[in-house]
Amino acid sequence: MASTVIGAGIVIEGEVESDEALVIHGTIRGKIDSKESVAVEQGSTVEADVSAREVTVGGNLTGNVTAEGRVVIATGARLIGDVKAARFTIQDGAQFKGHVDMDV
Amino acid sequence: MKQETRRDLGGRLVERPEAGQRIGKGTRIVGRVTGDGDLTVEGRIEGELGLRGRLVVAPGGLVAAPVSVESVVVEGTIEGDVEARDSVQLRASGAVQGSIRAQRFALEDGARFTGRIDMDVELPAELGGQ
Numbered sequence: 001m002a003s004t005v006i007g008a009g010i011v012i013e014g015e016v017e018s019d020e021a022l023v024i025h026g027t028i029r030g031k032i033d034s035k036e037s038v039a040v041e042q043g044s045t046v047e048a049d050v051s052a053r054e055v056t057v058g059g060n061l062t063g064n065v066t067a068e069g070r071v072v073i074a075t076g077a078r079l080i081g082d083v084k085a086a087r088f089t090i091q092d093g094a095q096f097k098g099h100v101d102m103d104v
Numbered sequence: 105m106k107q108e109t110r111r112d113l114g115g116r117l118v119e120r121p122e123a124g125q126r127i128g129k130g131t132r133i134v135g136r137v138t139g140d141g142d143l144t145v146e147g148r149i150e151g152e153l154g155l156r157g158r159l160v161v162a163p164g165g166l167v168a169a170p171v172s173v174e175s176v177v178v179e180g181t182i183e184g185d186v187e188a189r190d191s192v193q194l195r196a197s198g199a200v201q202g203s204i205r206a207q208r209f210a211l212e213d214g215a216r217f218t219g220r221i222d223m224d225v226e227l228p229a230e231l232g233g234q
């Protein structure tokens with residue numbers, strides 16, 4: 001159970017800082033900074049630069065993503081932006097446009 | 105309000121994605137939060153908060169923002185003016201610095217409050233009422 005859940009009806013314009021898991025069903029425009037995982041769930045819209053330990057994209061994410069660990073774009077999801085992460089997975093059927101830096 | 109059923113990334117069925125939404129105690133939001141549904145704040149919101157739903161500021165939670173909601177239960181702290189279309193309940197553990205405008209306002213023993221309270225009260229004629 002994630003500690004912070006942004007529901008489908010919620011719109012945040014600004015900065016979100018967290019040191020616990022963040023699950024987003026709603027809309028965030030701005031910036032997300034988490035020391036834990038960030039899950040952009042199906043149906044959500046995120047227009048923000050995201051920095052987290054781990055990022056899973058199931059919805060629409062526009063912005064640059066930086067993760068210490070893994071970034072996953074799930075089937076049916078879309079990520080437009082640059083990814084800097086140790087591990088990066090694009091599942092079959094996901095959409096991605098941007099630059100990837102895996103620090104190799 | 106979106107209420108369609110969907111699955112989350114773990115494959116679990118989410119019946120009402122707006123239900124159970126909360127800002128956990130490790131989370132801080134600076135900016136504007138708006139929308140539908142109920143929201144529990146255990147962390148911090150700084151900026152502006154407008155909700156068509158019920159807000160719960162849990163113990164330890166801080167909302168430093170003007171707040172506009174249907175109803176609100178304050179067990180933590182609100183620093184800012186509160187406008188509720190229905191009720192405001194300020195519990196014993198809670199604190200509000202700011203003005204309250206609501207149909208109903210309940211102030212529990214032990215709660216801290218500084219500000220003006222404006223409930224829609226019909227004034228008697230000698231106080232300028234009808």
